[in-house]
Amino acid sequence: MEKFTRNQRVAAITKVLIENPNKIINLNHFTEMFNAAKSTISEDLVVVKDTLNKLSMGRIETISGAAGGVKYVCGLSYEKSKEFAEKLCIILKNRERIIPGNFLYVTDIMFNPQIIHTAAIILASAFNDKCVDYVVTVETKGIPLAYQVAKMLGVQLVVVRRETKLTEGSTLSINFVSGSSGRIQNMSLSKKAMKKGSKCVFIDDFMKAGGTAMGIVDLLKEFESELLGIGVLIDNVETPKKLIHDYVSIVDFEGSDEKGEALLFPSKMFK
Amino acid sequence: MEKFTRNQRVAAITKVLIENPNKIINLNHFTEMFNAAKSTISEDLVVVKDTLNKLSMGRIETISGAAGGVKYVCGLSYEKSKEFAEKLCIILKNRERIIPGNFLYVTDIMFNPQIIHTAAIILASAFNDKCVDYVVTVETKGIPLAYQVAKMLGVQLVVVRRETKLTEGSTLSINFVSGSSGRIQNMSLSKKAMKKGSKCVFIDDFMKAGGTAMGIVDLLKEFESELLGIGVLIDNVETPKKLIHDYVSIVDFEGSDEKGEALLFPSKMFK
Numbered sequence: 001m002e003k004f005t006r007n008q009r010v011a012a013i014t015k016v017l018i019e020n021p022n023k024i025i026n027l028n029h030f031t032e033m034f035n036a037a038k039s040t041i042s043e044d045l046v047v048v049k050d051t052l053n054k055l056s057m058g059r060i061e062t063i064s065g066a067a068g069g070v071k072y073v074c075g076l077s078y079e080k081s082k083e084f085a086e087k088l089c090i091i092l093k094n095r096e097r098i099i100p101g102n103f104l105y106v107t108d109i110m111f112n113p114q115i116i117h118t119a120a121i122i123l124a125s126a127f128n129d130k131c132v133d134y135v136v137t138v139e140t141k142g143i144p145l146a147y148q149v150a151k152m153l154g155v156q157l158v159v160v161r162r163e164t165k166l167t168e169g170s171t172l173s174i175n176f177v178s179g180s181s182g183r184i185q186n187m188s189l190s191k192k193a194m195k196k197g198s199k200c201v202f203i204d205d206f207m208k209a210g211g212t213a214m215g216i217v218d219l220l221k222e223f224e225s226e227l228l229g230i231g232v233l234i235d236n237v238e239t240p241k242k243l244i245h246d247y248v249s250i251v252d253f254e255g256s257d258e259k260g261e262a263l264l265f266p267s268k269m270f271k
Numbered sequence: 272m273e274k275f276t277r278n279q280r281v282a283a284i285t286k287v288l289i290e291n292p293n294k295i296i297n298l299n300h301f302t303e304m305f306n307a308a309k310s311t312i313s314e315d316l317v318v319v320k321d322t323l324n325k326l327s328m329g330r331i332e333t334i335s336g337a338a339g340g341v342k343y344v345c346g347l348s349y350e351k352s353k354e355f356a357e358k359l360c361i362i363l364k365n366r367e368r369i370i371p372g373n374f375l376y377v378t379d380i381m382f383n384p385q386i387i388h389t390a391a392i393i394l395a396s397a398f399n400d401k402c403v404d405y406v407v408t409v410e411t412k413g414i415p416l417a418y419q420v421a422k423m424l425g426v427q428l429v430v431v432r433r434e435t436k437l438t439e440g441s442t443l444s445i446n447f448v449s450g451s452s453g454r455i456q457n458m459s460l461s462k463k464a465m466k467k468g469s470k471c472v473f474i475d476d477f478m479k480a481g482g483t484a485m486g487i488v489d490l491l492k493e494f495e496s497e498l499l500g501i502g503v504l505i506d507n508v509e510t511p512k513k514l515i516h517d518y519v520s521i522v523d524f525e526g527s528d529e530k531g532e533a534l535l536f537p538s539k540m541f542k
Contacts, residue, residue: 002325007281011322014285019388033326051282054273055304096463099440105463107439111430113422117290139411140430141438147415151384159382159411167412168378169370192367192376 022154179209210244293425450480481515
């Protein structure tokens with residue numbers, strides 16, 4: 001079997017941990033991978049741990065016991081998170097983003113992997129210590145963000161559909177009132193999608209009055225499950241608030257000024 | 272400024288590269304991060320490069336010139352890819368996945384970040400050398416896979432909608448004939464979503480007769496853009512083929528046997 005130097009082991013261990021956020025990896029995985037002693041791997045892990053700490057790039061946690069091991073927990077420094085929120089505001093202020101009906105075009109942002117990766121780290125950090133079972137979203141625009149948060153939390157993603165699909169098997173449906181438009185809408189979820197008694201986080205692109213989030217609470221009740229928290233990329237703070245009060249957001253949208261320019265600011269998380 | 276050991280630099284460089292697949296990172300980024308000479312960083316990079324090679328975990332490429340630097344290109348060995356396809360077949364064969372109408376329930380698979388991460392590496396590997404501008408998918412189930420492939424290729428994701436949305440601005444719509452059901456369907460895409468003259472890869476969960484893929488070809492023509500390739504997780508090889516012949520897939524679905532058990536095999540990529 002090939003031998004690996006400490007440098008090489010450190011590189012490989014970093015890759016494995018980073019690619020499996022919040023998943024406990026048993027030390028045997030690494031001792032077998034490198035044909036090395038547990039004490040050697042433990043020393044390698046100290047290097048990785050110290051480096052992430054020093055650079056505020058998340059952290060490595062050690063879990064003791066038979067099912068124990070190490071896991072990578074994502075994180076970003078307050079400064080870098082704030083810098084990200086500020087940059088996002090500049091991107092979103094582009095006048096061409098205002099579309100008829102006073103909407104803000106954000107689709108390209110929600111489907112930009114680099115932006116979504118960082119946004120997901122910031123949102124996931126709010127729920128890292130909460131024993132989440134599922135990340136839930138409603139189709140369509142929030143799916144990449146919710147997927148990336150689920151990946152960071154090491155859990156399954158659940159996507160609530162706007163209408164029932166043949167390929168979902170038996171579904172549970174509820175009606176809810178959109179908080180901003182007052183219209184009645186439907187959401188449905190396959191009965192196979194979630195175990196009873198689960199703890200969930202709801203992730204979405206935009207928060208207006210919170211009607212969708214209220215709908216999610218009702219839908220989760222049908223699954224005897226609980227909503228632990230909510231995270232959104234953009235909070236429309238202009239909408240008279242709000243059915244929901246407890247959530248995290250990255251950017252505040254305050255509508256447009258008299259020149260038709262969008263008013264965007266880093267959220268209260270950064271004040 | 273803090274000093275970093277070679278081990279620590281190797282850990283941090285690995286993390287930065289892995290988190291930014293297919294993105295060229297200038298060496299100055301690392302010399303500033305560690306307050307180290309370029310020659311030192313080059314030596315660190317050799318360690319990372321050798322390790323990924325040795326373990327078949329993708330590769331590091333060096334790009335020379337003023338806009339040059341290094342980038343991580345994802346990859347997985349043939350053996351590990353095949354092992355993944357075989358495991359996926361076992362998971363999919365579970366009898367409870369057959370739902371009325373002879374559909375296979377795959378939603379949980381498409382929304383499982385660990386499975387999608389590996390599937391995306393396998394599919395992205397087919398397009399790593401093709402100068403892709405966008406990864407395109409049609410809502411909803413294929414979005415996480417398409418997002419993850421886009422991330423691996425370092426490009427933007429584009430999600431084609433089933434119906435026109437207010438928040439998308441001006442859209443281009445086309446009708447297409449579903450190859451398996453023969454029904455006429457609609458797909459639309461915001462005019463802001465894609466630059467003219469782009470090269471695209473289409474990623475989806477399931478391939479049946481290929482009607483959706485043909486629709487994508489037509490839609491891309493409206494954007495004066497080109498389809499370079501197609502990748503799907505599951506290929507329904509039972510459907511009389513096919514409007515589309517050139518695509519990569521991971522698992523073949525051959526319908527069910529007389530006992531009602533789903534017939535699933537690793538795709539021809541692994542034969």
